[in-house]
Amino acid sequence: MSIPPPRAILDPTAARVERELKHAKPLVGCRFDPSGRFLFASAEDDTVQRFDLLTGAKTALAGHESWTRGMAFVAPSPVAPADFDAWPKQQAALQTAGGFGVVGVPTPKAPPFLLVSADYHGKLIWWQGEADTPKPIKIVQAHDGWARSVAVSPDGLTIASCGNDNAVKLWKAADGTAIRTLDGHASHVYNVAFHPNGTRLVSCDLKGVVKDWNLKTGKVEREIDAKVLAKYDPGFMADIGGARGIAFKSDGSAFALSGITNVSNAFAGVGNPVVVLIDWAEGKAKLLKPKEAFQGTAWGVCFHPSGAIIAGGGGGQGRVWFWKNDEPVGIHTVNVPANCRDFAISPTGERCAVAGSNGTAYVYNFSGAGPVPVVPPKKK
């Protein structure tokens, strides 16, 4: 199988809304599957919605009993990017030749993958992500309190989860068997990610304490300071912060955390979005700020294959911010029509998506092209 290289060039000014994927309830999280064909968006109605970007089909994954934000994918082998051109062309050609009454070209099968989703009742659910109507195939009571995030190891064998019981836990990706609990955080653990070399794992808690875990020994190799993402607000006597988003650079030379900083009023969300870029070798943090002043939180962050760093977030409105490599000030901002609660980038870097508080997932295409026509699937 030949897999084309990811998009090496990014022109953020070319970003256009390609799809508006609507759901009736506010969205909480979003992730692209390994082929980039599906966008999974979790919602306040406890469902995960699967949007098929190829066919336009929308499928509800029902099984959680609370909100889901953490989502990660296990693919048995390298996955080829979804082909968004061939099938629509075949469909269009057939319709041109035989009119609208002809039987359509069968919808291409998606390669198999597992989705693991984490909810605020502390449960992890395994789903066969590409199935016609995915059902829970494994449910694990993983955390006492919220399970906030999940990640999959580079070899696809291990799942890491974290949550409000201050724990990071490791599970067998194949069947959900518990492997190990990594104890050490003193506050809620907000996010977790595997280093691309597969030997280390980082986790970040509410207080901005980052732990670098050695997966062989289960010990903390070092702590990294990201306290710029945390604040105890003495006025309201409460803590705000944590890494709302986390991502590793594909070569493992850095990872990024996103959240809120400079908080002056925690209960009104008065603060500024920020990305904390951490050099892996040195463990030193660098702050990346948006190009324009903004009040709110950066809810998600990703590395684009070109090296650019992209974050999405919101306050009263939604934004997507772009940075060129590790330059401290952003180079471009895209205004999103709703408050953005999560951000994801497709595996090839062709697209990004935000989860809107208005129930719409906005999918942006970086090619500058207009909306891709969606051919509705024919009923058999």
Place this chain on the structure above:
Amino acid sequence: MLPCNYACNTASHFSRRAFLGSTAALGLGGFANPASAAELKKSQKRVMVIFLSGGVSQLETWDPKPNTDTGGPFKAIQTSVTGTRISELLPHTAKQAHRLAIVRSLNSISDDHGVGEKIMLTGRKMEPGINYPHIGAVSAKLLGSNESALPGHIQILPKGGSGFNSSDATFLGPKFASVSLGDGKPPADIFRPKDLAADTDAEREAFRQKLNDRFAKSRKSAATEAYTESYTQAERVVKQAEVFDVEKENPKLADRYGRHDFGRHLLLARRLLEAGVTYVKVSHSNYDTHHENFDFHIEQLGEFDRPFAALLDDLADRGMLESTLVVVMSEMGRTPRINDRYGRDHWSKAWSVCMAGAGIKGGVVVGKTNATGTAVTDREVYSGHLFHTYLRAVGLDSTKNFYPNERPVPVADPKTAAIEEALA
């Protein structure tokens, strides 16, 4: 000079004994029945208000609506009362439900912090021309003992300075106004400086008293009365300084309350009630969660839950629960609608209050909201109903009057009445 517009115009009328003997004001007839006056004295009824400042969410506490548009991510858990479920954020409190009366149908009229607080503490809508006394002042006046070695009305604030207030007793007079304890600490400047000898201090105080008395004979006013009372209150606090030291408590008990500020403040409140203080209000801050309501309620209610349950157990173990009314309130609730920043905003139309202890029927839920919590569907009550209920719960007749300047002022809003279903 301002006249002394108190409920009673002379200092002698502040005496509880005189008050009980007076038929002009509440007098013996002020109590539910004359026999209960003796019982009241014996059992020393007390009131404690736990005030969740900023407006706690009813959906994350007493009236959860899981798996609905407004319910948020939390589940409802079973309590010690079959069929009564509260938020999973209150697991320890859930085990105390048999002691609680939960009112789920409160409409408190105002979505403003300041106005809402006043409405909840006075049991009245704000009216031009009159300021009603807070429940603390009313409790101190009607339940307090004149022989008490401590002020009758104390509020423990999570932070800030300590001092003597004058506005919350209004026409009841400064004797019943609150003494604030910022972070549970008595006012720092009331204690005798180390380099001032005791006898010198006594001489100085006697001289001050002499001047004060002479001044009061000719030019007594509300201001001078408040000043004098603050001295008296301070004197009482100084003499009972060790009551304020929670380190004197059994460490295991202190552990149960929790080794954090709110746990310490609740333990202090129990000590003060035990030492004879009639009314203690403990504020817990803060619940004004316009942003990330759910994360903040996890944190704040995580701090509230265990100490509150420990307090109820402790009061019960000491035989104090049946004589102490405990109320958990806020200035308002929070909107059922979840805003785009995961926040909930101000909401007074349909929210909840919880009561326990003296005169309260445990295991009761009063009133109902609809499936999404956006409206009261059964037994709507106002703050006036609650005010009547508090007074009735501690054995007082809430339908009587105060007589500031010989003008009758109902103790509680006459357009409302006690919530009988919540009373034992």
